[in-house]
Amino acid sequence: MLKLYQEEFANKNMQFILLDSEGVVIESDQKLFDIPVDSSILKLHPFFESLPALFDSAEEVFDFFCIHLALKENTFTTDIKLLKKRDEFLLIITDLTEHYDSYQSVTQSRNESVIKTELTVLKNLELQERERFKNRFIQNFSHELRNPLTSIMAIIDILGDTKMTTEQTKMLDFLKESNSNLRLMLEDTLSIGMIDAGKLEIQHKLFNLRKFFELMQFTYSAKTKKKGLKFVSFWDDRIPEFIEGDRLRLFQIVANLLDNAIKYSENGTVSFKIGLNQKRANTANLRFEVIDTGIGIPEESQEAIFESFHREQPTQKGKGTGLGLTIVKRLLKLMNSKIQLNSEQNKGSVFYFDMSFKYPLPSESKWSEHGNKKRANIGRKARKKYKVLLVEDDEYVQLTLFKILLNTDSFQIDLAYDGALVLQEVVNGDYDIILMDVDLPNLTGIQITQLIRDFPFKNIKNIPIIGITANAYQENLDKCMAAGMNDVVIKPYEKEKLLNTILKNLR
Amino acid sequence: MHSSKKIVVLGHFGVGKTSLIRRFVTDTFSDNYKVTIGVHITKKLVEIAVDREVSLILWDLEGTDEIESIRDSYLLGTHGLVFVFDVSRPSTFEHLGNDLKIVRNKVPETPLMVVGNKSDLVDKAELKTVLDENELSADFLTSAKTGEFVNELFLKLATLLVGDA
Numbered sequence: 218m219l220k221l222y223q224e225e226f227a228n229k230n231m232q233f234i235l236l237d238s239e240g241v242v243i244e245s246d247q248k249l250f251d252i253p254v255d256s257s258i259l260k261l262h263p264f265f266e267s268l269p270a271l272f273d274s275a276e277e278v279f280d281f282f283c284i285h286l287a288l289k290e291n292t293f294t295t296d297i298k299l300l301k302k303r304d305e306f307l308l309i310i311t312d313l314t315e316h317y318d319s320y321q322s323v324t325q326s327r328n329e330s331v332i333k334t335e336l337t338v339l340k341n342l343e344l345q346e347r348e349r350f351k352n353r354f355i356q357n358f359s360h361e362l363r364n365p366l367t368s369i370m371a372i373i374d375i376l377g378d379t380k381m382t383t384e385q386t387k388m389l390d391f392l393k394e395s396n397s398n399l400r401l402m403l404e405d406t407l408s409i410g411m412i413d414a415g416k417l418e419i420q421h422k423l424f425n426l427r428k429f430f431e432l433m434q435f436t437y438s439a440k441t442k443k444k445g446l447k448f449v450s451f452w453d454d455r456i457p458e459f460i461e462g463d464r465l466r467l468f469q470i471v472a473n474l475l476d477n478a479i480k481y482s483e484n485g486t487v488s489f490k491i492g493l494n495q496k497r498a499n500t501a502n503l504r505f506e507v508i509d510t511g512i513g514i515p516e517e518s519q520e521a522i523f524e525s526f527h528r529e530q531p532t533q534k535g536k537g538t539g540l541g542l543t544i545v546k547r548l549l550k551l552m553n554s555k556i557q558l559n560s561e562q563n564k565g566s567v568f569y570f571d572m573s574f575k576y577p578l579p580s581e582s583k584w585s586e587h588g589n590k591k592r593a594n595i596g597r598k599a600r601k602k603y604k605v606l607l608v609e610d611d612e613y614v615q616l617t618l619f620k621i622l623l624n625t626d627s628f629q630i631d632l633a634y635d636g637a638l639v640l641q642e643v644v645n646g647d648y649d650i651i652l653m654d655v656d657l658p659n660l661t662g663i664q665i666t667q668l669i670r671d672f673p674f675k676n677i678k679n680i681p682i683i684g685i686t687a688n689a690y691q692e693n694l695d696k697c698m699a700a701g702m703n704d705v706v707i708k709p710y711e712k713e714k715l716l717n718t719i720l721k722n723l724r
Numbered sequence: 725m726h727s728s729k730k731i732v733v734l735g736h737f738g739v740g741k742t743s744l745i746r747r748f749v750t751d752t753f754s755d756n757y758k759v760t761i762g763v764h765i766t767k768k769l770v771e772i773a774v775d776r777e778v779s780l781i782l783w784d785l786e787g788t789d790e791i792e793s794i795r796d797s798y799l800l801g802t803h804g805l806v807f808v809f810d811v812s813r814p815s816t817f818e819h820l821g822n823d824l825k826i827v828r829n830k831v832p833e834t835p836l837m838v839v840g841n842k843s844d845l846v847d848k849a850e851l852k853t854v855l856d857e858n859e860l861s862a863d864f865l866t867s868a869k870t871g872e873f874v875n876e877l878f879l880k881l882a883t884l885l886v887g888d889a
Contacts, residue, residue: 263767324759324761328787
């Protein structure tokens with residue numbers, strides 16, 4: 218009985234074919250497919266065309282696995298064994314289609330997954346490389362812009378101190394405003410690059426928020442007036458005067474919102490408000506609001522306006538990089554806040570955000586203010602002429618720094634533009650301070666600073682060094698400080714800021 | 725004059741071996757990737773000169789990232805080899821030198837063409853950089869998708885094999 222069952226199930230998927238040395242069929246059990254006796258198997262499928270090459274081989278058994286045989290009536294995936302039997306050859310074909318089909322689906326998923334992963338990794342690498350390129354470009358671009366911008370700012374300051382006609386004063390104001398816009402655009406462009414590169418660090422330094430508010434009030438009263446708009450401002454008197462935060466970034470956020478409000482309002486009012494949400498222990502939560510009566514933003518565009526280079530009305534002759542609101546959104550995210558928008562088309566918009574700040578005890582803030590006053594007084598006293606060594610290779614920057622320092626009548630300046638010369642000058646010069654361009658060719662300002670700090674003589678190694686750099690990236694500033702600089706001023710700088718930094722560090 | 729030559733096409737998985745053969749044999753292309761299991765064998769009659777034809781028996785081997793695992797029986801009686809890599813996927817060519825060494829050890833003195841496929845996915849300048857950076861030397865840079873250099877590849881190999889006959 219068992220033999221009967223065996224006959225029923227065994228060898229069902231196997232075909233035995235006996236061939237002569239020419240590949241002609243002598244006998245076949247036709248289990249899988251029909252092949253007539255006396256026909257050539259070579260013509261059945263291209264696989265068999267390779268057999269004659271094996272007939273003369275010294276080997277007696279050949280195994281071929283997973284051979285796909287597409288025949289006229291059927292398709293099989295088979296294992297094929299060829300055995301030499303005296304002058305004849307036995308071909309055993311085993312149909313394993315089901316087995317190999319299941320293997321196929323497993324391999325398909327595995328291969329697809331491996332390829333997909335590899336392509337994703339490659340795509341990411343490519344994106345990262347593009348990102349690095351973009352950031353390098355932005356860094357270099359803003360770096361190159363800073364020098365001429367510094368010179369323009371310095372010349373504007375110097376011109377402002379000269380006698381001018383009313384018309385000239387107006388033109389100078391216009392120049393100053395244009396330059397200030399250009400500077401904000403530069404900061405915005407650089408900030409995007411820094412945020413993308415993860416290099417923008419939010420500062421937590423004490424500053425006078427009330428004065429910040431007054432500065433915005435003063436600046437934007439003038440700007441709105443020029444466009445025939447009304448400017449309204451509000452300050453809640455319960456807000457602490459001094460807070461800990463990043464003044465520059467806060468300025469960037471508020472200035473972008475106010476510039477935007479003015480840009481898109483043809484008449485009506487632009488308002489700036491700082492209100493108090495709550496005050497607990499030494500933390501205050503404040504609301505900053507910029508309200509306009511401008512064109513408003515349709516609901517469907519309210520998300521898109523925070524994307525880079527978006528303009529609500531492309532045809533409008535708006536100034537700016539199109540990065541303003543992107544900067545606002547991304548800076549606020551870094552500062553653990555979020556921009557909010559309520560807007561109605563043709564009625565206006567309200568942009569606002571809430572932010573928490575630590576604030577010090579009243580005595581601390583008084584001390585800080587007192588400190589600032591003290592520094593300013595030192596400048597005014599000018600009891601002697603301080604000896605300054607200016608290390609700078611750009612002749613325009615040299616010229617503007619000379620003008621700024623000489624106009625105070627408090628400084629005597631020597632100039633060096635080469636690393637070797639600096640060390641010689643330092644040894645012989647008895648300087649009160651060194652103004653060091655960080656980005657010098659050959660020997661950099663950082664390297665020169667390290668050499669000076671390594672001097673064995675105290676009077677030389679302790680000379681205060683102020684770095685001046687166009688590279689505003691935090692890691693560059695950290696390197697300057699780590700090399701031994703006392704302070705770093707970023708181009709483009711304002712005259713007052715430069716002088717205050719010098720006076721603060723004079724020995 | 726008519727002869728028959730066995731050509732084995734091998735390389736890592738997903739490099740486009742099946743697509744190259746399909747383009748050559750049926751002049752078609754499909755974007756759908758279907759893994760080849762084991763071996764698929766097709767045949768094409770090629771005229772390499774007036775009155776001179778050769779049947780190319782093309783063995784399309786299952787792709788593998790371990791070239792040494794290719795079964796020796798597949799290579800028995802092989803007249804020519806085509807080793808294919810994918811120019812857009814470094815993993816398929818980063819050990820090319822070693823892969824070719826393994827193949828040459830298995831079938832010494834068998835003519836072999838090295839082919840960088842999917843050239844349509846990489847722009848020409850980038851392709852040159854890829855080849856230079858990896859010190860790759862390919863006999864043909866093909867695209868099964870566009871058909872670029874596919875016929876040229878097989879015709880050159882066929883001519884070479886018949887010349888060797």
